[in-house]
Amino acid sequence: xxxxxxxxxxxxxxxxxxxxxxxxxxxxxxxxxxxxxxxxxxxxxxxxxxxxxxxxxxxxxxxxxxxxxxxxxxxxxxxxxxxxxxxxxxxxxxxxxxxxxxxxxxxxxxxxxxxxxxxxxxxxxxxxxxxxxxxxxxxxxxxxxxxxxx
Numbered sequence: 052x053x054x055x056x057x058x059x060x061x062x063x064x065x066x067x068x069x070x071x072x073x074x075x076x077x078x079x080x081x082x083x084x085x086x087x088x089x090x091x092x093x094x095x096x097x098x099x100x101x102x103x104x105x106x107x108x109x110x111x112x113x114x115x116x117x118x119x120x121x122x123x124x125x126x127x128x129x130x131x132x133x134x135x136x137x138x139x140x141x142x143x144x145x146x147x148x149x150x151x152x153x154x155x156x157x158x159x160x161x162x163x164x165x166x167x168x169x170x171x172x173x174x175x176x177x178x179x180x181x182x183x184x185x186x187x188x189x190x191x192x193x194x195x196x197x198x199x200x201x
Contacts, residue, residue, distance in 0.1 A: 053091055054133045057082045057118035061131065065120045075125040077197055083187045085162025086114040092162040101152045101163045108140040109174075113162055117184045119193050123200040130199035134189035136180030138166060143174045161187075 060082035069078055085092040087104070088111045095101035115138065120131040143151075147170060157163050164171055166178065166185045183190040 053084050053086050053114075053116040054118070056091065057084055057116050057133060058120070058131060061118040061120040065122055069122060069124060072124050075123075077200060078122045078124060079119065079193060079197070081117060081119045081188055081193075083115055083117040083161045085164075086116065087111060087162065094158055094161060095163040096158075098152045101157050102148055104163045105143050105148045105151060108138075108164075109142040113138045113140070113164075115161070115180075115185045117187055117189050117192075119189065119196055121193070121196040121200050126200070128200045130196040132192050132196055134181065134184040134192045136178055136182075136184040136189075138178050138185055139176040141174050141176050143171070147171070147174070 061080045064080035064082065065078055068080065072078065087107065092104060092113070095104055115136045116133055118131065118133045120129065122129045150170060151157050156165075166172060166175060166182060178185060181189050181191060184192070
């Protein structure tokens with residue numbers, strides 16, 4: 052379940068960081084995965100996997116699930132949530148895919164893409180939901196969660 056997976060990872064990041072915080076703060080952690088045709092896509096592990104991801108995206112939309120966890124380090128109050136967005140791609144030409152899979156940054160992103168990449172963004176037909184959610188930090192959700200722990 053991508054919602055539960057991202058929530059667990061966002062919580063684990065918070066747990067790892069909170070013990071080192073000495074002053075009062077609102078700690079915000081997040082995690083994101085892509086889901087393509089029912090398959091969870093994390094960061095690609097190889098050029099072949101990245102190529103497969105990018106080649107197939109025109110066949111089905113890519114769902115992104117981004118979990119955000121907030122903790123007030125003073126009160127220990129916590130709030131968390133998951134935001135979903137759906138990215139619809141047009142076919143990506145092979146030469147563009149070749150260029151993308153040869154970039155180191157392709158392997159830094161869930162599902163092997165960032166929606167703001169100038170080379171790739173022109174092949175995005177549209178996005179249902181927040182662009183910020185696709186990028187890994189949904190603005191509206193994060194603001195609401197911060198308000199809950201203030």
